[in-house]
Amino acid sequence: MTLAAPPPTRALLDAGRGVAASALAAACSRLGVRVPDDGEDWRRRGVPCLLVSADGEVELDAGLKPPYSGYYEWHPGLPMAVSDACIDAVSQGGLAVSMTTARAYGLQLAAIFAGALAWRLELAEAMAADIEMALQEAVANALVHGNLGISSEPRGDAAGFRAYCATIDDRLADPLLAARRVEVFGVPVPGGVKVTVTDEGLGFELNRELAREALVGEKWGRGLRIISGLARRVETLDGGRRVEMTFV
Amino acid sequence: MSSSPAKRWEIDLTELEFMDSAALSMLLIARDQAHTRGVEIVLTNPRGRVRQLFDLADIPAMMAIEERERP
Numbered sequence: 420m421t422l423a424a425p426p427p428t429r430a431l432l433d434a435g436r437g438v439a440a441s442a443l444a445a446a447c448s449r450l451g452v453r454v455p456d457d458g459e460d461w462r463r464r465g466v467p468c469l470l471v472s473a474d475g476e477v478e479l480d481a482g483l484k485p486p487y488s489g490y491y492e493w494h495p496g497l498p499m500a501v502s503d504a505c506i507d508a509v510s511q512g513g514l515a516v517s518m519t520t521a522r523a524y525g526l527q528l529a530a531i532f533a534g535a536l537a538w539r540l541e542l543a544e545a546m547a548a549d550i551e552m553a554l555q556e557a558v559a560n561a562l563v564h565g566n567l568g569i570s571s572e573p574r575g576d577a578a579g580f581r582a583y584c585a586t587i588d589d590r591l592a593d594p595l596l597a598a599r600r601v602e603v604f605g606v607p608v609p610g611g612v613k614v615t616v617t618d619e620g621l622g623f624e625l626n627r628e629l630a631r632e633a634l635v636g637e638k639w640g641r642g643l644r645i646i647s648g649l650a651r652r653v654e655t656l657d658g659g660r661r662v663e664m665t666f667v
Numbered sequence: 668m669s670s671s672p673a674k675r676w677e678i679d680l681t682e683l684e685f686m687d688s689a690a691l692s693m694l695l696i697a698r699d700q701a702h703t704r705g706v707e708i709v710l711t712n713p714r715g716r717v718r719q720l721f722d723l724a725d726i727p728a729m730m731a732i733e734e735r736e737r738p
Contacts, residue, residue, distance in 0.1 A: 530685075548716055555687045577696055641688040641724040648723040 430467045430488075430506045431455050435481070437473030437494055446499035452506060462486045467509035469501070475522055476531075482516070483535035489515035492522050497598065504617065504661075505602060513606030514539060520566040521597035524587075528603065529554035536605040540612055546666050550605075550614055553649040556642035557616040557662050558601065563587060565620030565660065566599035611651070611667035622659030674706040679735075681712040691724055698730055711735045 430452045434440040444454045452469075455461050461468055470482035473494035482490030488509035491501060501517070508515040514536055516528070529551055537547035563569050567590040569583070590596050599619040606613050629643050647653050650664035678694075694710070701708045709731040713721055721727060 551685075552687075552716060552720065559687065559689065575696075577700060580693065580696055641691060645688055645720065645723045 432471045435470045435472030492518040508604035511606045515604045517602045549649040553646045561601045561618035565618030614664045617661045625655040677709045
């Protein structure tokens with residue numbers, strides 16, 4: 420009888436602020452990732468590692484800088500569900516962020532992620548600026564229209580805009596909606612970078628939404644048009660819950 | 668008897684470095700609110716990424732945009 424060799428470690432999860440290493444190790448036991456062993460010098464081995472933390476902006480910033488390859492928001496009250504896409508992104512030399520809607524809303528996630536990606540992949544300044552603008556729209560869409568399930572249509576006048584903002588606050592107070600994740604990945608591709616945003620909403624159909632934006636053309640719904648004007652290629656997958664933007 | 672000139676409110680964008688489509692929505696709502704009061708809103712000196720965003724979102728077709736010499 421031959422024993423199959425264990426699969427190579429594709430990524431590690433390191434416990435940051437607010438996370439006990441033992442709790443993280445237990446939560447990871449069913450996943451294709453693991454926490455570093457005591458004394459393991461993973462930094463030297465070059466295995467990509469995500470910083471896992473219950474903390475917010477400070478740890479997000481730390482997770483996007485070497486030696487880490489990304490940030491995964493977690494505490495024992497949240498399910499541990501590091502996605503294959505997250506592991507794929509860091510395995511390919513990219514960056515990954517996974518956080519709840521409650522945490523991501525109000526953070527400058529697009530600016531922080533685009534800046535870190537530009538530094539890590541040595542992107543040209545103009546490309547980094549395009550990524551930040553497109554990511555701002557994609558993350559806002561994922562959070563508000565995807566995870567919080569809010570249409571942008573009521574924003575026709577000042578009263579509508581106030582109602583729209585109040586609806587966002589109401590939905591953020593719903594723990595099930597607030598716990599939905601948004602994930603952002605950036606991986607190098609020949610001549611550029613592919614940036615992906617995923618959410619846990621109902622999804623959308625890209626061409627139908629672009630056609631609708633062109634028709635209504637007034638005070639709301641320009642995000643996808645802006646993304647399409649900035650990225651060389653835009654694709655939606657998983658029924659519109661995953662938007663992939665390629666910049667070259 | 669001469670008619671009084673139309674009122675104009677200028678929003679100077681010279682120092683603005685970034686905005687998104689949500690902010691564009693607010694500008695367009697402000698445009699309509701001002702219009703009901705007989706006021707035209709003029710956006711002056713959008714630069715760099717802000718100007719790029721305006722062009723991508725076709726804002727020049729919907730709002731007055733002017734370039735001004737800085738004093």
